[in-house]
């Protein structure tokens with residue numbers, strides 16, 4: 001026991017936290033008041049500790065508090081009290097308050113107390129007093145956190161985005177009353193481009209990712225995939241589940257970068273590769289298309305005429321310049337200058353120009369389909385509306401079953417989310433159908449036709465990735481070329497039809513008639529067996 005005339009040694013503890021408002025509670029102010037209190041009472045200040053740590057957690061990780069504890073343990077009986085301004089400076093967590101009281105007071109004999117409302121730890125009322133003081137601070141903290149969450153939820157429900165704007169947008173801040181999310185050019189242009197390219201479905205998302213990266217959009221591959229899944233870009237705001245309200249999407253007040261239609265196309269594209277299977281998405285990502293060099297871009301479609309293996313291509317140094325060659329690394333008996341080969345192949349491709357009559361017919365059929373489509377669209381709308389009603393009824397029933405205690409709250413939440421997702425998907429479909437001109441075919445048709453008709457010139461004009469896509473859509477398998485003639489080639493089954501010369505092709509689309517201007521092996525001939533087709 002200390003005698004009353006003995007000088008008390010105290011440690012001052014000041015605490016702030018970035019998640020609390022520090023009204024009149026800055027570290028300086030706390031220290032000033034504590035020092036003046038000690039001066040009035042004649043206490044000896046051993047040390048002052050400043051903590052910047054939230055007091056709402058029940059953890060033992062407060063670095064300064066730990067140092068004080070270590071100091072007190074090493075210097076037993078050298079410290080009598082740890083003083084702070086108010087109880088909320090000590091703890092906003094009742095559990096922590098009692099645990100540390102035990103550690104300091106019961107184990108080490110060091111008293112924890114405030115100067116504003118000190119507790120008498122020698123009396124019997126201290127547990128009630130400490131529970132009240134720290135409990136009030138605790139409650140205050142819970143309230144603040146609830147208010148913040150309420151605020152965020154309310155903001156989201158109004159379609160406002162309170163967080164950092166996603167890529168392609170920026171946060172505009174003109175004071176508290178005028179905060180919003182605006183489109184951020186030129187990044188937005190790249191994001192829009194990415195969505196549109198993926199929606200078209202001609203390139204893999206990974207390829208599109210590489211393109212926008214080259215064009216200056218800084219984004220990792222996984223973030224790119226997340227971006228494509230973010231509803232924000234089609235003008236929606238995601239409101240997560242909160243208290244009893246399920247998660248939902250609401251119409252945002254920001255300007256969308258892409259139409260709902262484009263967005264849904266992108267989702268379908270991602271889903272088609274990824275039917276609830278993330279590993280497949282990974283596979284898709286891993287499948288990076290390495291584009292061939294301009295000088296020998298046909299090599300992925302060629303087989304060696306000597307041994308039937310896949311062909312390689314590379315540059316070789318000549319006396320004055322480098323030349324590109326196609327060659328076989330397998331038998332090493334095949335090597336041709338790439339330039340000449342490219343010309344031969346282009347000559348060949350030029351001959352598969354579709355005949356006019358077939359093209360006209362094709363256009364007519366497409367038009368028919370489109371007219372039918374418009375007739376069917378109302379039917380389809382009705383069907384979807386029926387489906388929405390059905391799911392809504394199910395949802396109602398689910399709620400009844402939950403209220404009757406037939407299903408657990410976890411199951412209820414799961415199923416409810418699934419139903420809500422279903423309803424969301426159906427309603428999105430309806431919305432797209434309402435958009436006029438959503439099924440315009442003409443411009444695409446016109447483009448496709450002019451492309452097919454001028455395929456040779458177009459090939460030389462477009463990107464290598466598109467070139468590969470076009471060639472890939474013409475040839476199903478690989479070609480064997482020799483002496484400027486194509487010996488075998490396996491086409492997309494649509495090509496013979498387009499050319500209007502079905503007679504020259506057999507069932508699997510391999511040209512069979514040697515009377516055509518092109519040289520094809522006859523079925524059953526030795527040559528045919530030697531050079532496998534369609535590998």
Ligand SMILES: [Zn+2]
Nearest residue numbers: 304307328331
């Ligand atoms: Zn070979």
